Amino acid sequence: xxxxxxxxxxxxxxxxxxxxxxxxxxxxxxxxxxxxxxxxxxxxxxxxxxxxxxxxxxxxxxxxxxxxxxxxxxxxxxxxxxxxxxxxxxxxxxxxxxxxxxxxxxxxxxxxxxxxxxxxxxxxxxxxxxxxxxxxxxxxxxxxxxxxxxxxxxxxxxxxx
Numbered sequence: 361x362x363x364x365x366x367x368x369x370x371x372x373x374x375x376x377x378x379x380x381x382x383x384x385x386x387x388x389x390x391x392x393x394x395x396x397x398x399x400x401x402x403x404x405x406x407x408x409x410x411x412x413x414x415x416x417x418x419x420x421x422x423x424x425x426x427x428x429x430x431x432x433x434x435x436x437x438x439x440x441x442x443x444x445x446x447x448x449x450x451x452x453x454x455x456x457x458x459x460x461x462x463x464x465x466x467x468x469x470x471x472x473x474x475x476x477x478x479x480x481x482x483x484x485x486x487x488x489x490x491x492x493x494x495x496x497x498x499x500x501x502x503x504x505x506x507x508x509x510x511x512x513x514x515x516x517x518x519x520x521x
Contacts, residue, residue: 394418427458427467433494434469441488449475
């Protein structure tokens with residue numbers, strides 16, 4: 361039996377000094393560009409590439425998850441903040457345009473909030489949106505530590521027995 365696939369682990373430190381680890385594992389589906397992704401051992405999703413580059417288009421391409429994650433993070437952060445303030449907000453919609461070809465990369469974020477809010481409340485929401493955890497991670501910089509391991513294939517293991 362092959363060992364589980366290696367995973368990328370991102371570590372951050374919360375106030376108080378204890379480490380928080382977010383864990384995602386991607387398993388390739390043989391013969392395709394599809395990846396089955398498991399996030400924190402609980403959430404499953406599938407990525408794929410479009411047919412123009414050899415995929416089936418059965419899911420978003422991995423780089424498409426980046427702007428989606430940022431849009432969801434901004435929206436969630438705003439909803440949570442408005443909820444804690446008990447502000448009358450009927451909803452939040454966030455559009456993110458991501459130029460993954462520019463250097464530096466560029467995000468354009470458009471936020472629409474519905475509800476009976478004052479100009480001061482909307483100004484505060486703008487500050488809160490700029491502080492969503494994913495955006496803060498991107499702005500603070502990211503380090504990568506990679507390892508690659510070669511595991512014997514099932515055929516090699518069977519031949520060794």
